[in-house]
Amino acid sequence: MESDAEVALIEKRREINRRGSFIKEFGLESKSLWKLSGPAIFTYICQYSLGALTQTFAGQVGELELASVSVGNSVIGGLSYGVMMGMGSALETLCGQAYGAGQMRMLGIYMQRSWVILLVTAIVLLPVYIFAPPILRFFGESDEISRGAGTFALWVIPQLFAYAMNFPIQKFLQAQKKMMAMAWISVVVLVLHVFFSWLLILKLEWGLVGAAVTLNVSWWLVVILQLIYIIVTKSDGAWSGFSMSAFHDLFSFVRLSLASAVMLCLELWYLYVLVVIAGHLDNPVVPVDALSICMNINGWDAMISIGFNAAISVRVSNELGAGNPAAAKFSVWVVSITSMLIAVVCMVLVIATRDVFPYLFTNSEAVANETTRLSVLLGITVLLNGLQPVLSGVAVGAGWQAIVAYVNIGCYYIVGLPLGIVLGFVLDFGSMGIWGGMIGGIVLQTIILIVITSTRNWNKEASEAESRVKKWGGSVAHH
Structure with missing residues (x-):
């Protein structure tokens, strides 16, 4: 028979092992978490900066330009960004679970299905962009800011369709843990965005139109570069071309x-x-x-x-x-x-x-x-x-x-x-x-x-x- 002291010692050893394995497991899980969240945080900060930097450059032109871009970005852009990102996040559930179950081919079909839905949503949201001035006035915005934000909103319509393409692509790559590709693309586009913002808004003095054109080009660049990456790498079988199954x-x-x-x-x-x-x-x-x-x-x-x-x-x-x-x-x-x-x-x-x-x-x-x-x-x-x-x-x-x-x-x-x-x-x-x-x-x-x-x-x-x-x-x- 083991003495009480020996039993206590064995229990203590077990406890230490348990604690050690918990710390080890925690460390392993942390590692896989940072592999995902590090590049994701970096990507989101870069993409958030596109709008924020455009606002900063517009602020160099004048107070009205700053107010117009801020309102256009946060109210009109914020509305569509929220709807698009939200609609796209359904793919997080589906792509993530299909990837876990090894159904790779479904990812590409889910992404196309999401494109169909988001492009239709973008068309539904168009009146918000076209009738931005009266909508803003209705919510108590001043006439001149409503007019400025309205001009900006009309010019920034291509960005709306870029959102519709981008969020499904993002969730598709995210589910396969392809975060680094998105991070590299975002940083390249951000550097170009700073240069073109300076060129169009300040140097060529295009003002609000320059701000809108730069944003459109930057968001479409993100989409095009991600698409090239998917088509070239075939995404480990998750992308097998366009399919009618999307409908x-x-x-x-x-x-x-x-x-x-x-x-x-x-x-x-x-x-x-x-x-x-x-x-x-x-x-x-x-x-x-x-x-x-x-x-x-x-x-x-x-x-x-x-x-x-x-x-x-x-x-x-x-x-x-x-x-x-x-x-x-x-x-x-x-x-x-x-x-x-x-x-x-x-x-x-x-x-x-x-x-x-x-x-x-x-x-x-x-x-x-x-x-x-x-x-x-x-x-x-x-x-x-x-x-x-x-x-x-x-x-x-x-x-x-x-x-x-x-x-x-x-x-x-x-x-x-x-x-x-x-x-x-x-x-x-x-x-x-x-x-x-x-x-x-x-x-x-x-x-x-x-x-x-x-x-x-x-x-x-x-x-x-x-x-x-x-x-x-x-x-x-x-x-």
Whole structure:
């Protein structure tokens, strides 16, 4: 018989082994996660910079040009970007799960199916671009900004069709972990974009038209270079040319695309609404400028979260498609811990530099002071960015878009917005009140997503992924 001391020693050794293997597993999962999220974060930052840099160059021309491009970019462009990216993210679920299940040929067909749907969506969105001035005036924008933004919107229509092509390509490459190719293409285009922005907007003095032409060319370059890459490499059998199968089963595809679009747009627009509401405060110029600076910083920070969002949705959909629910669940833990650690660092950075960073964006003392006052709320939002988008990525990877869409409507628009309006206007807390209320909505949504993620039956999710791949791939896989 072993003595108590020996039993305790054996138990201790087991515990150390268990801990060691957990750390090892964590390290391995982290490695595969960074392989995905690193290039994804880089790609998103480059693509986000296309619009942001165009705004910067337009700002060198004049205040009206800056306002026109900002409104054109964030309101008109933001609307279509949200819809297109959302519709395209249905592919994250499908391509990811088909790739996990080894149904390579389906990826190309899914991408073409998504092109059909997104190009039709682009045509549906055209009136927003054509009638931009009256639409903007309706929302209380001034005449001259509405006119400028309207001119910019007309010229930037080709960008809308580039979005329709780009997002399905992005999700197609993402599902196969071809992130580095996208990152290289994005950086090449960004360098060209800076040169042509300088040439057309400042040197040749094309103003708004120059800004629009540069954006169009840059986005189409991204699309064309990615397409060349896919066609030349054949994408390991995922691309076998154009196929009529793309027109099969469009209806169920549209349903998932719409659920994805609603889920994503509700999140994107929630923060745009913040700036619009602040425009109704007394003396709105200072709070709107301060909020815009905060949103800009939040935008850069959100690109990190969106990179993790993309990575976790690929990991979850691949593992569920391959029938490994335990691996999918472990992946969620690793990405949540990693992302939260980065979020804490970002929050500390924002709060530590709150007296300094506003002056990077403005010379106005009043705007800088208001931004400093809002910086604690910015810090809290940055912290929430650590977990909330990651959990949304898990939802996309597992195909729960419809559930999350309902959660978003409830938390954001039934709780957050009214709370923000009450705090901001009724209780007179101004822009801090509006934002504070909206943070309430994000906190509630994050708590509900944590509950959903931790109570799901992952074995059931894996078998659902298998039947989804069979249902939407079966009819084509046999041809």
